[in-house]
Amino acid sequence: xxxxxxxxxxxxxxxxxxxxxxxxxxxxxxxxxxxxxxxxxxxxxxxxxxxxxxxxxxxxxxxxxxxxxxxxxxxxxxxxxxxxxxxxxxxxxxxxxxxxxxxxxxxxxxxxxxxxxxxxxxxxxxxxxxxxxxxxxxxxxxxxxxxxxxxxxxxxxxxxxxxxxxxxxxxxxxxxxxxxxxxxxxxxxxxxxxxxxxxxxxxxxxxxxxxxxxxxxxxxxxxxxxxxxxxxxxxxxxxxxxxxxxxxxxxxxxxxxxxxxxxxxxxxxxxxxxxxxxxxxxxxxxxxxxxxxxxxxxxxxxxxxxxxxxxxxxxxxxxxxxxxxxxxxxxxxxxxxxxxxxxxxxxxxxxxxxxxxxxxxxxxxxxxxxxxxxxxxxxxxxxxxxxxxxxxxxxxxxxxxxxxxxxxxxxxxxxxxxxxxxxxxxxxxxxxxxxxxxxxxxxxxxxxxxxxxxxxxxxxxxxxxxxxxxxxxxxxxxxxxxxxxxxxxxxxxxxxxxxxxxxxxxxxxxxxxxxxxxxxxxxxxxxxxxxxxxxxxxxxxxxxxxxxxxxxxxxxxxxxxxxxxxxxxxxxxxxxxxxxxxxxxxxxxxxxxxxxxxxxxxxxxxxxxxxxxxxxxxxxxxxxxxxxxxxxxxxxxxxxxxxxxxxxxxxxxxxxxxxxxxxxxxxxxxxxxxxxxxxxxxxxxxxxxxxxxxxxxxxxxxxxxxxxxxxxxxxxxxxxxxxxxxxxxxxxxxxxxxxxxxxxxxxxxxxxxxxxxxxxxxxxxxxxxxxxxxxxxxxxxxxxxxxxxxxxxxxxxxxxxxxxxxxxxxxxxxxxxxxxxxxxxxxxxxxxxxxxxxxxxxxxxxxxxxxxxxxxxxxxxxxxxxxxxxxxxxxxxxxxxxxxxxxx
RNA sequence: GGGCGCAUAGCUCAGUCGGUUCAGAGCACCUGCCUUACAAGCAGGGGGUCGACAGUUCGAAUCUGCCUGCGCCCACCA
Numbered sequence: 001x002x003x004x005x006x007x008x009x010x011x012x013x014x015x016x017x018x019x020x021x022x023x024x025x026x027x028x029x030x031x032x033x034x035x036x037x038x039x040x041x042x043x044x045x046x047x048x049x050x051x052x053x054x055x056x057x058x059x060x061x062x063x064x065x066x067x068x069x070x071x072x073x074x075x076x077x078x079x080x081x082x083x084x085x086x087x088x089x090x091x092x093x094x095x096x097x098x099x100x101x102x103x104x105x106x107x108x109x110x111x112x113x114x115x116x117x118x119x120x121x122x123x124x125x126x127x128x129x130x131x132x133x134x135x136x137x138x139x140x141x142x143x144x145x146x147x148x149x150x151x152x153x154x155x156x157x158x159x160x161x162x163x164x165x166x167x168x169x170x171x172x173x174x175x176x177x178x179x180x181x182x183x184x185x186x187x188x189x190x191x192x193x194x195x196x197x198x199x200x201x202x203x204x205x206x207x208x209x210x211x212x213x214x215x216x217x218x219x220x221x222x223x224x225x226x227x228x229x230x231x232x233x234x235x236x237x238x239x240x241x242x243x244x245x246x247x248x249x250x251x252x253x254x255x256x257x258x259x260x261x262x263x264x265x266x267x268x269x270x271x272x273x274x275x276x277x278x279x280x281x282x283x284x285x286x287x288x289x290x291x292x293x294x295x296x297x298x299x300x301x302x303x304x305x306x307x308x309x310x311x312x313x314x315x316x317x318x319x320x321x322x323x324x325x326x327x328x329x330x331x332x333x334x335x336x337x338x339x340x341x342x343x344x345x346x347x348x349x350x351x352x353x354x355x356x357x358x359x360x361x362x363x364x365x366x367x368x369x370x371x372x373x374x375x376x377x378x379x380x381x382x383x384x385x386x387x388x389x390x391x392x393x394x395x396x397x398x399x400x401x402x403x404x405x406x407x408x409x410x411x412x413x414x415x416x417x418x419x420x421x422x423x424x425x426x427x428x429x430x431x432x433x434x435x436x437x438x439x440x441x442x443x444x445x446x447x448x449x450x451x452x453x454x455x456x457x458x459x460x461x462x463x464x465x466x467x468x469x470x471x472x473x474x475x476x477x478x479x480x481x482x483x484x485x486x487x488x489x490x491x492x493x494x495x496x497x498x499x500x501x502x503x504x505x506x507x508x509x510x511x512x513x514x515x516x517x518x519x520x521x522x523x524x525x526x527x528x529x530x531x532x533x534x535x536x537x538x539x540x541x542x543x544x545x546x547x548x549x550x551x552x553x554x555x556x557x558x559x560x561x562x563x564x565x566x567x568x569x570x571x572x573x574x575x576x577x578x579x580x581x582x583x584x585x586x587x588x589x590x591x592x593x594x595x596x597x598x599x600x601x602x603x604x605x606x607x608x609x610x611x612x613x614x615x616x617x618x619x620x621x622x623x624x625x626x627x628x629x630x631x632x633x634x635x636x637x638x639x640x641x642x643x644x645x646x647x648x649x650x651x652x653x654x655x656x657x658x659x660x661x662x663x664x665x666x667x668x669x670x671x672x673x674x675x676x677x678x679x680x681x682x683x684x685x686x687x688x689x690x691x692x693x694x695x696x697x698x699x700x701x702x703x704x705x706x707x708x709x710x711x712x713x714x715x716x717x718x719x720x721x722x723x724x725x726x727x728x729x730x731x732x733x734x735x736x737x738x739x740x741x742x743x744x745x746x747x748x749x750x751x752x753x754x755x756x757x758x759x760x761x762x763x764x765x766x767x768x769x770x771x772x773x774x775x776x777x778x779x780x781x782x783x784x785x786x787x788x789x790x791x792x793x794x795x796x797x798x799x800x801x802x803x804x805x806x807x808x809x810x811x812x813x814x815x816x817x818x819x820x821x822x823x824x825x826x827x828x829x830x831x832x833x834x835x836x837x838x839x840x841x842x843x844x845x846x847x848x849x850x851x852x853x854x855x856x857x858x859x860x861x862x863x864x865x866x867x868x869x870x871x872x873x874x875x876x877x878x879x880x881x882x883x884x885x886x887x888x
Numbered sequence: 889g890g891g892c893g894c895a896u897a898g899c900u901c902a903g904u905c906g907g908u909u910c911a912g913a914g915c916a917c918c919u920g921c922c923u924u925a926c927a928a929g930c931a932g933g934g935g936g937u938c939g940a941c942a943g944u945u946c947g948a949a950u951c952u953g954c955c956u957g958c959g960c961c962c963a964c965c966a
Contacts, residue, residue, distance in 0.1 A: 006926065221966060271965045345964060393892050394961055571900055579900065587915065590928045597926035756932050850946035859907050
């Protein structure tokens, strides 16, 4: 790039350097004697595509990993994908349906063949997209939760917990997803307030022979389509209104089946009518009442959510259609008393959004109590830190109220449960069919392989991803805590930081902690940084269905990956939601351009070896050297507290304000007769050194432009990259010098402001006189940046002009005839008035004995200094005022 | 219904130990500039009763209580 264009053009730069990094295997890590720094990626769905949430998450991960790499650690970021059983299976089913193939017409093996083909073809697109973002993952280590060895780890884990007695099979009320045709865990059910109706229905008392009498009771229900499955009517034993019902039987409307009236404390007397219809097969609480009272369980809704023949009526109708129809029928039969509008929480499947049907079925469960207790301790003791801290409360609450984890799913895509049924119903759990047969023969020696039938279900996806931080390094380990960890696992585990969304804190993070405790006896990560959710400008969650999410690849193409990365991070403090707006990315792009142009300026400098090191430049160099160290300290402090956006903002301001606006302007050679002056060697070398440090500071968040410019600065050795250039270290610096430079900045601003208000063009040279403790070493800088000379004066009472103050230093610009004296007088009078008010308040404070007695000495001392400063300001302002009035 | 958290400039947020002229930053906005790196820029400027009320204190954005509004998590009163 001989000729640098006036604007930064990211596209080719990014592709070029990413390919080069890959080529040189810079992302790859092997165990070494260096300190490791490890991150495992939160594995995205293998079928997923990159969305803004991924951008946020993976940019943060990349910033941390690149920073660690430059800090000299052996950084390893393991990428991979998750098989996402329900999501993927439903995508495959949908695709087959398009091709006219129904899942039911296929065998398990045929279906899985399609699924794998589909995965090979479309899976992992997201990993390719991450490269566009600049993610420095160790791609050689890419894993998939259904890789053969990782699947084996899952199976071994199941066998391990089963043999330990923590996994059991039980008939339970589960959350049935009639669309996904599988049970889902409690955590995968989203409760949403849903408008429905409260139907009040008459149940007539039976005469004992199945005939209705004229007496009746009224129940209230939201689900009239389930009345055919009623097993009883239940009232509270303390409810006197219903004591006449004791021992009575009632008839279910429409089908006239006789059911008893029972009593149970569960029923709330003041809710509804105080009479509850008990439907054990289709409601969790009813099921429990049924157990207590030995009620029969009659299931009338099938897998697909349709009424079956046991319902007697409306057979084959979908539950919601049936609801509408049965209301009409009940009305016709005179059983409908009234209908109320009613809003109640209804469970929906997180994956398919189908209304969950509570359903009785045999499922596999993992006992959670002991695991949760340990996992709670891991966080409470601080072995794993949650950032921000507020999530600790939420975490504790969940861990203390956890229920057993339903780990079976009625799907094909996933790890099949390694349980085999013997003909007599006994179960053996072994890692594979051969072992199972061996175990079965111990029970019954005559058994053959074909006598065993493997469980049809697969395991919940989280049952594989909870092993992720272990199994990506050593798949042999889960389920075999007695095995010595391999070299990778012993080196990289525990990982350092995990960046993920709070929505999967329990699904995933908590369970990884459990698995880590169980199989490694060590937490899987030290810090969990929880990001917010990316929302649009008006606060809506970004989603495909709303169409309010930009395609990150489009953004990258338009603005560049660096711009997208910093734009995203500048406004994202930990745990807070991000309100995304394209203007943030624009800001990122503008910053790239600023960096680019500052480099163009530096590159345009021509060095004159004989040129003297000018005073202004010398001061600027000394100052920026100090300032750089100061900001490095700040930035490191922010990073250590995971205040990433603060760290970036500090770098942003260092680059833009301190380096470009002050430093470069101070050292920039001028023009003599239209010809650029040359720069001296010392200043030039210092500038390059500073620029090099700045690029290194910015590299973790803006990897591409930093590499591009760093490589362009000088001839680099083959394979030398900014990726491994060390993070700049803070040196010793003099804060007083920085403070003095700040006074110079304020002075310059004062002069510029004066020019602005008095319409004095920048080119007109000014003589500025000052009175007070102005740090005189800064005079050359002020002169250079404000086109003025500074002179110390004893007195400037007798001149006409305009003035300003910086702290307690007075400045005055003689401007005979150029100023409006009245205006100046008014301005000074206003200042004086403010000073008097301020002085009063300070004196009032000092006069308060309570204050001087109780406040720390330093605070009181400070008030006294304020008083003195104010007095001196008042004195000089008054003097100026008098002078102006006298000269009038 | 239970628990947790938040409320500071038009927007997104800092504000660490209660004390500096403490009311801040970035963006947005307004004014003037196409000045030899950058108009994706430069220079300057306006803008807030720190959600309300009460209290503790010499002193409160900061601590306490209560109220209002919002968010999140948990919980199937059918």
